[in-house]
Amino acid sequence: MRASGAVTRSTLRQQIADALRDEVLAGRLQPGREFTVKQIAEQYGVSATPVREALFDLSAQGLLESDQHRGFRVHQFTVADYRAMVEARALVMDGVIRDVFRGQSPSPARQTAYRDALVSVRRRSEEAARAARGGDLDILIGYDLRFWRELGALVGNTYISDFLHRLRVQAWVFAVPYLRGDADVRAWLWNGHAELVTAITHRDREALRAVIDAYNGHALSWADRLAAGEPAAAGSGQRTPTAEETADPARPEG
Structure with a gap:
């Protein structure tokens, strides 16, 4: 009975963490x-223990940021943080690309496993690209x-996979x-998922590197735009007025 209770609490802890991550x-x-x-415990109708554990996980x-006296706060990443995420992601992906194409071609059995796994990945890519082209942010985040x-997971190294997943969650936040x-x-929504899968399927190193470079370059260009003040603040949807606009009192706002 005690073991069953531990599993239930652990599951609840994960469910709360997942729900809060989705809210963010x-x-x-x-x-x-x-x-x-x-x-949070009152919001979800649960005890404090799994909530506290979930919040510490996040x-x-x-x-999140933890404050002993005030509780928790959603972390506020800066443009510099975002740029660092993209640069870290690029470095790791460069190493992954080199590893994938290193040495001889994979065995027939491994090629078959790759093709089977890529069937599911290709479906995800099509849905993600469709959501990006349509500007449907909620659907895109989940599929992306x-x-x-x-x-x-195709890399076969869970440490790399987990690290990159964490970076992408933070980047979306x-x-x-x-x-x-x-x-x-x-x-500003990248939609090259299908091209990436095609390059991997064909083991085309140059095409794969080109897609990844475009992916990271797209993100860095967006970071440049934010650093320049467009939009001026998170969620504002407005750009920073120029000096000439600011000096003209007759110019309407917005």
């Missing part, structure tokens, strides 16, 4: 938002994270408040 990714829990264990993942998670207020959101 959906933008319903904004960066800087503060809350207590008691508030803190360990870099999504699952796409990269499943693709990362940073991006969501900006993207939801951006009228040009579709222009």
Whole structure:
């Protein structure tokens, strides 16, 4: 009975962590938002223990900050943080690409396993790309994270896969408040998932590197835009006025 209770509590802890992560990714829990264990426990109708454990799990993942006296706060990533995430991701992916193409071609059995796994990944890629082209942020985030998670599993190194997944969750947490207020959101949602899968399927090193470079370059260009003040603040959907606009009192706002 005791073991069963431990499994139940562990499952509840994970469910709460997943639910809160989804709230942050959906933008319903904004960066800087503060809350207590008691508030979350009452919201979900559960005891404080699994909530506290879930919140500490999310803190360990870099999504929350813990304050002994005030509870927890949704972490607020900066543009510099986001840029560092992209650069770290690029370095790791470069190593993965070299490893995938190193040495002789994989055995027929491994090729078959790859093809079978890529069937599911390709479906994810098509859904993610469709959501990106349509500007459907909620659908895109879910498919994009699952796409990269499943693709990362093909590497066969859970440490690398987990690290990259954590970076992508953090990147989405940073991006969501900006993207939801951006009228040009579709222009900033990468949709090259299918091209990436095609390059991997054909073991085309140059095509794979080109897609990954475009993926990271796209993200860095968006970071440059944010650093320049467009949009001016998370969720504002507005750009920073120029000096000439600011000096003209007759110019309407917005």
